[in-house]
Amino acid sequence: MADPLITLDGVTRRFDMPRRFGQPALSMLAVDGVSVRIARGEVVGVVGESGCGKSTLARLVLRLIEPSAGTVTFDGTDLTDLSADKMRLARRRMSMVFQDPYSSLDPRYTLEDVLSEPFRAQGLKVPPGRIDELLTAVGLSNRLAHAYPHQLSGGQRQRVGIARALALSPEFMVLDEPTASLDVSIQAQIIDLLLRLAGERSLTYLFISHDLGLVSYFCDRILVMYFGRIVEVLPGPKAVPRHPYTRALMDSSFVPDPAARRTLVPITGEPPSVHTPPPGCAFAARCIRASDSCRTTRPPLAETPDGAAVACHHPIA
């Protein structure tokens, strides 16, 4: 990867819990030392269960949340020490699509207002014809320009969210579970649209999801997160997972074919408490392969020449 568009180096975010009277101060590591490089035109997926830190990571990449440690470099510029003005200019080149198509649009805004906001927020004039063009690009009729969000379906709203993210012609988009609250038929529409847009506008995506099947379909490269860390990097959608957690995730997702029913007993238990992280591998308590070293020493993320990486003392061969 000669010229990565995005480089994350040791990005960490700690949240302090509000202190309660007579109790020790608590904090949680939402994201713990994540290092990733994303090439231009690449579609990188981040997959993990709720609370694994994937949404925090999405916001750290765009500096919507400040990292506690580490740096985020965008096209050679370190975003983490840009001034507010410079950061605003940088935001023209990156954008985000959000999970909830309902709360992501101001109920008082018409679609035209929504789509002109990126320009107004940047102090720019809306180029003539741009609103129509954006609506067309996401498959919405330009008759909807004066409609309010409450008049649209969930799928249509998510298209508006995508159009807004496209408004300033960014190079990089973070997609934070854009289809998680949509029906499957609409999810497929939106994924299809995103793929088409990536091709037409040579976009780079960071796609956050809890659905390994969807990520495998959509992404070039997959990062698996557990408890704030990357535990495995799958270099391609067909790569065979080596981390027991990734394997468990795979075995937990069913296939839409009654002839291919899973007979494996799923893994037990749930992730550990965020306030009392275990000293060793966070997955050890749920892992059938765990040994004493797993419970005491944290396995590093070991890379292999083919671009794969796994953080496990006993990876599956």
Next chain:
Amino acid sequence: MIDRSLSVLKVALGSFKGRVAAAWLLVVIVAAVFAPLLTPYAYDLQTLSQAFQPPSASHWLGTDEFGRDLMTRLMYGARTSLSVSVVAIGLSVSLGLVFGAIAGYFGGRVDRAITVVVDLTWSFPEILLALILVAIIGPGVTGTLLAIGVAYLAQFTRLARGQIMSLRSETFVEAARSLGASDSFILAHHLIPNTLAPVLVTAMLATGDAIILEATLGFFGLGAQPPTPSWGGMMSSGTAQLFRAPGIILFPGLAVALTVIAINIFGDALVAAMDVRSRERKA
């Protein structure tokens, strides 16, 4: 904005109750504004020979202990009571919005300081706060106005802060920030406009409470000073005549009650109308 407000108003006026309430409010406002044109008497004209007249054609509601026309005093009283309440609530709303927005948007120490003071004052009954303030500022129209304004300040600061806080975590605000919008842009284009509607409805309901508070202060003799008529003041001087001429107390009290009830009914209709709209939004 305007067409949205109009459509809410239309829904609110759709019910019979809403229309009656609005009509009464209109009557009171017209009576207050045009009092000098509507009555042949002066509010402070004492005709002792005419004292304690029962209701008649020339004195619709009768006269008080000084022979002053009760109807006339009621209409002039509406001027004092309404204007004091409206101005006082206007004061609380504008200051409350500013404090609430500062606390809600910036959070941290500023927020904690404001919240502590606000929560403290909020748990005290408005009448006590107003009594303290009148004690400090002194009785009269200005004292009452300021006292009521400050007494309700906590409520509006709380409301505005809560609104801003919950809006701040809405995804559309995060979306705006991801597009490079500054704090002031977000405040001006998302937070304040979305806070305004619930604050205005609450302000309307609070105006009703303020009318009662003004009347109570007046009743204690701490409101507008004689001979300026106010609904509370009229009842204060009427207590002595309670057994002889209950009308002196009955009619101003009725005016307060009907006006406050009308404000509540109309305000509830507005809330319901806005709810209908938000439900449409979700469907």
Next chain:
Amino acid sequence: MFTYVLKRLLTLVPVFLAVSFVIFMILHLIPGNPVDNLLRVGSSPDMRAEIEAKYGLDRPLLVQYVIWLFHVLQGDLGTAIVARRPVATIIGGALPYSLQLGGAALLFSSTLGILLGIVAAWFRDRWPDQAIMGGVLLGSTLPSFWMGLLFILFFAVWLGWFPVSGVRGWQSLVLPVLTIGFGGTALVTRVTRVAMVDAGGRDFVLLLHAKGLSPLRIALGHVLRVALLPVVTILSLRIGWILGGAVTVEVVFARPGLGTTLIKALSQHDYPVVQACLLMLSVAVMLGTLIGDVLQALLDPRMRHGHR
């Protein structure tokens, strides 16, 4: 539980300091010299010097406050300017009457209000609900002093059932309690109804029905308990509101008590008495929130376990 109450009591200490400071400051905020405000016109220079020495009026404001607070905590509330009696005696005489009235009114409002709220929620949008909510609208909009006067006119003067004023026997308590209770009940009814309707619409109620429990058992055994949480919160925050009602009503019925004492002292510019009355009412408000919190913890396991 004991440690919980203790912790809550500790958090009230800074609140008490803040409130007492504000009350202390009244003397300095009103126009005129604080010493003059503590003395009757024409007092001798000796008395002047005595007051100045006692309260350290030549010292910095904060020191003055500490001295004042020190006296207050020892039960020395100063001397009334007009009555020339120790303020503590005046307050001590008035307090039992106010406690009687406030306690009775609170009991009346919360019992009746919760009952009516349950009935209204059970018959939601049918005529019993509409009738109750009509009464609630009246109760929350009619000025309490006016209601008091009407009650006197109707029940005391025309029907002669109860005394017009004074504090002789339980009969004299009925009309004042009804007057405060009308507004108080309206408040509690409204809050209870909303809370019942809200709790009744939650998911867990669906599952209770699916278990085959009877609707009455669900309403009284489960929904009511959940609904009581916000009711207790609001009640404890609004105890002051009901006490505020007591201030007005005491005046209307010419009952001795903190309210009459306060209003009289205000009109006579008797500031030590004003300060003492406000201090008492503030302490009542604070104790109210404390009792509310404790009740809340008793009702809600989540509070006991330190969640939320």
Next chain:
Amino acid sequence: MLLGVDTLSVSIGGAMPLEGIRFDIRKGEIVGIVGESGSGKSLTALAITGLLPLIGGRVSAGSISFEGTDLTKLSPRERRAYNGRRIGFITQNPMTALDPLQRIGEQVDVVSRLHLGLPPHAARARTVELFRQMRIAAPEAIAEAYPHQLSGGMKQRVVIAMALAGEPDLIVADEPTTALDVTVQAQIIHLLAEEVRNRHIALMMITHDMSIVAQLCDRVAVLYAGRVAEVSDVRALFAHPAHPYTRALIDCIPRPDMARGALTGIPGAVPAVADYPSGCRFHPRCPRATDLCRTQVPALVTDGRDSHACHHSLRDTHG
């Protein structure tokens, strides 16, 4: 036949969000009710559990017969005797399914006390035993805990234990795993399947997820916009769906062997009750729609226990 739903229609206010629903469930059978949001699958569950009045709805036509008794004809009191005893219910969101102020154990005990007449001690012993079967560690301690002390997956196990407590013949599960994480979802599905199979309890599994249907169910009813699209055996349904909607729904799930670009979804969206189109309600989104579909409501064609409602069934062309 355990449960027979026949031409069931449900009204809420003036609208009829469910119309002419027909399917049946045999003893011990696992039947999936599948469809997108707005298809009426949750309303079907509420109709069968008699909980429609809680959301202001009612059965306006048709019957629900449970071992020959028409549940829609019973008085509320008679109806209630079935709930918890013959029919268990599992709701979608375990986080909000339990009374936050009551201990977990008491919430389960009440079912066997009410319906099996067990004394308190025996009821608790039974609850603990059920928890053990649900693989809840330290069941006695959990019985004394409050809901907020349990994770979502743990709460859903409690809710399942509650549904099993009355020894029902049918469990209605409304999206029981949608709110859970993937790995926990697999645990719960696994557990639920095991328990109902072992006890020979019929399960009506409401879900939007075709892969859960494929994993778990014996038979499937596909609903669209308040009507039945297709009812069929699960293998036949996935191999040769009759209704184009069923086909499209299966094709919306990404599969490992799928080429990029193969996932296109179904154009448009499920219409709201007020905007139901004429004829076949799926016609605006259907690639096979003709004028006939636009004007004529397709009849529900029955073939043994299977049925479908389509003018241009895919099975007609495939044979």
